[in-house]
Amino acid sequence: MKTSWRRSALLGLVVMIFSVSLAASTFAEDQAVQVIKVTAKKFEYSPSLIRIKKGIPVILEFSSLDRVHGFNCPDLGVRSDIYPDKISRVRVLVDKVGTYEFHCDIFCGDGHEGMTGTIVVE
Amino acid sequence: MLMHRRDFLKLIGIGGAVFVLGPQPLAGAEKKDGGDGDFFFVQLSDTHWGFNDQKINPDFGGTLKKAIASVNGLESKPDFVFFTGDLTHTTDDPTERRKRMSEVRNIISELKVKDIRFMPGEHDAGLDKGEAFQEYFGKTHYSFDHKGVHFIVIDNVSDPTSSIGEGQLQWLGDTLKPLDKESRIVIFTHRPLFDLYPQWDWWTRDGAKAIELLLPYKHVTVFYGHIHQENHHMTGQIPHHAAKGLMFPLPAPGSLPKRVPIPWDPAEPYKGLGYRAIETKYVKAEYLLTEYLIKKG
Secondary structure, three states: OHHHHHHHHHHHHHHHHHHHHHHHHHHHHHHHOEEEEEEEEOOEEEOOEEEEOOOOOEEEEEEEOOOOEEEEEOOOOEEEEEOOOOOEEEEEOOOOOEEEEEEOOOOOOOOHHHOEEEEEEO | OOOOHHHHHHHHHHHHOEEEEEEOOOOOHHHHOOOOOOEEEEEEOOOOEOEOOOOOOOOOOOHHHHHHHHHHOOOOOOOOEEEEOOOEOOOOOHHHHHHHHHHHHHHHOOOOOOOEEEEOOHHHHOOOOOHHHHHHHOOOOEEEEEOOEEEEEEOOOOEOOOEOOHHHHHHHHHHHOOOOOOOEEEEEEOOOOOOOEHHHOEOOOOHHHHHHHHOOOOEEEEEEOOOOOOEEEEEOOEEEEEOOEOOOOOOOOOOOOOOOOOOOOOOOOOOOEOOEEEEEEEEOOOOOOOOOOOOOO
């Protein structure tokens, strides 16, 4: 019984250390990655044209100035909710030069259909 | 004039007519709901009442009324009329939303068909989770039987993320469970259940889960709106038919850089606008005969 408890505690410690080091490495890695801030409001993104480099990761950091919006770029498999009261982030790494459209995928009113933008990978 | 009788015939002659085929109803099914054979119903979609851009549709106040007059003028009365959503054009103002719903309901009441059924589009229900819609038109998802056909209405718009949701998927599964795999099933939905063109948000985020529930059934047909044009697509053995709208047409999926309404063409007024009749046909049973001979010893 005692041995079992010790094993569980040890396993828990190992998992915790692993998680912390993983988080630390992700954080350290993210420190070096360019962060592009994107704000959303009815019915536009700012910026609506996002330029990134092929093969170089960036972090898109989203916030909303009014209500919940969405960010969906199906061709890159990138999507996020965008909240008015908290920041959301997605990491983007594209290996192919091109132009990729994104749009709001949370219905937000008259003009929702025109809430779009473009990622240009150079 | 939109949709004279001649135009309606032209529409159904060119490809607007859709047949829901299936086997003879199981014994008892036709007696249970009074059905005794073939029938037809009409699908109208995307009336967008409240839209008022003259460049896109200078007859924004009259198009729906012309469609209703056209349905009333049909030689045979449809058994029922179904509206597949976006009855109103969206507005942030809840009072204006209800005003539009009241107005469109009054216009629709001119239909000389007793049985009229509705479901919402995201313009009706996406900003208030269907609250105003339910006040004026009733439930957003439900099922009903008619002459041996099971009709199921799936709401994929009241959740603004264009999802059906786990609760409704559970309900769909429970609704399908008692049905025979040979049953004729018609699904009404607003958005396409499949990934028609996600780049323009023409999909349902969890639509694949609904299709998975439907696939075991051999005679399922889906009718939807949202994309303001005719479109026909198969997922497995399930056909999906999109209907034209009644306010403005939209471009074919991915055919233009942006998903914007197609402007009015004075040379061809009402081009791309219309409605659909769906005729259901029972398919008589086919018999495969194999003859066996008795052989000596």
